[in-house]
Amino acid sequence: MADSPYVPPKVWSPDTVNGGRFATINRPTAGAREEKDLPVGEHPFQLYSLATPNGVKVTIMLEELLEAGHKGAEYDAWTVNISEGEQFTSGFVGVNPNSKIPALLDRSGETPFRIFESGAILVHLAEKFGLFLPTDPAARAEVLSWTFWQVASGPFMGGGFGHFYAYAPEKIEYAIDRYAMETKRIFDVADQRLAQSRFLGGEEYTIADIANFPWLAPFVFGTIYNDAKTFLSIDEYKNVARWVEEIAARPAVKRGRIVNKVWGEPDTQLRERHSAADFEGKRLD
Template identity: 65%
Template sequence: MLEELLEKGHKDAQYDAWLINIQDGDQFGSGFVDVNPNSKIPALMDHSVNPPQRVFESGSILLYLAEKFGEFLPRDPAARTETLNWLFWQMGSAPLLGGGFGHFYAYAPEKYQYPIDRYTMEIKRQLDVLDRRLADNTYLAGDEYTIADMAVWPWYGALVTNKVYEAAEFIEAHTYTNVLRWTHQIAERPAVKRGRMVNRAWGDPASQLWERHDASDFELKTLDKLQG
């Protein structure tokens, strides 16, 4: 979202992104808990207001920034409501994808068929919901790219393109053609390409920007540059 705002010319959207290593328990440190008492990432502290405003939960962060900058949330009441419909759909659906399907299919130490089947059916149902919506709409809220797409894409786009859980073949991702079209379309946005690098600590070193404090960091401070 912040990179999209910068792409639109909002200079006040400049930001610092700090890496919170959840494997080391950084999210339980007092400094982070002050920003998000639930100890989950992401969390945001807006120092442009007095007193500084904390914002936690990704949906709340997206809505906060959309209203602050007047972008990616339509002003027309019907389009705004449709955007929020899909934003809150993501908030209710994604835990079933991550904590449910992802856990039992990919991470559980023992494989139990019932929860795998149960969550697979739900994930496929969700993908069908998305696919039918995107059959007649470029984006989730219509023709306009919004915070709803920003919220849903990292979860379901990664699933159907095999970037999480390696389950694309298992869930027959190729059958959700409209979701795939939407996924690839969003992946080509310059701001999305930059945003995916921020706080990334795995994969190709050239795609890892552990901390982001300036636009030049994408060229100068990716892991491959620091190691070289």
């Protein structure tokens, strides 16, 4: 006999939730759960993150700025292990009340201040250093549109498709179909755009590419959500693949992808980053 269909209660309670893989950290409340200060290094920027797609956006951006000669973009990158709830310490909540990575502390001026949300961090750094974001109003609008298109699309790919396809405690056909449809639509939007231009924002590499690459590339490479590449027929999106390969070859991108990485082969991990020397002996392919 089939299970009875789920009927939502009149008032929802978290006590009945089967959180699956994330049961130990998911709660319907915000704020710190543990008093603990964050580490602080010597550089102008202090990054607290993990090498998830959202985290990689910022490490790529910082490495690109350094590659372009902006020494003022030097940073210390500290790993925040979200599986162990380190995003709920008082120190981290102080730099991001939403308890999500990445979070950045800008200490380059007289008064340090925080920036949280990956899209906001990219815009802040682009404006501060005058790079990867055009000043022409029309070009700027195009780049910002594609940047925040990714910010809006990411939850469908990660928390939607990725969660129900790879992490949920049970396979729910409707949920997987719903988010597989949306993920493929997102890829088609990008593929059609990249048939028209070299990069998402136009003919120049910008924060639009830096924001989107860490999300789209793992599907192209087949390194995210088990066999998602096959399941979603990602090889159909030839223009996205061309764009991914070009960006992946950039030296700064190779470095940025391994910062705060704590899985995989040891020589592909860089748990903390404090100087360019930290990349010595690491595989950047």
